[in-house]
């Protein structure tokens with residue numbers, strides 16, 4: 179029995195004590211049974227919060243949303259880097275242009291992202 183599995187079994191017992199319900203679905207990574215917490219969140223005892231996907235279509239959407247989040251983070255990093263340049267040199271017109279471009283890209287991205295994701 180692997181160490182990870184042992185931890186999972188202990189955590190599973192703990193989740194049950196806290197009133198979580200064991201589900202029929204298994205974790206896609208470690209195959210441990212998943213649990214639904216009282217809050218409605220679904221967790222794997224080893225991996226924590228997981229997304230259950232019931233179809234390829236759903237998996238594709240979840241993956242796409244994760245990618246959009248990643249892109250948003252990259253854009254925010256770029257925005258921040260250029261805003262810092264402007265702080266150092268307020269006449270840096272290239273940085274000002276970049277900030278506008280990043281803001282524009284973020285606005286467009288948010289238009290295609292599902293509204294929840296907060």
Ligand SMILES: [Zn+2]
Pocket residue numbers: 205206207208209210222223224225226
């Ligand atoms: Zn797992």
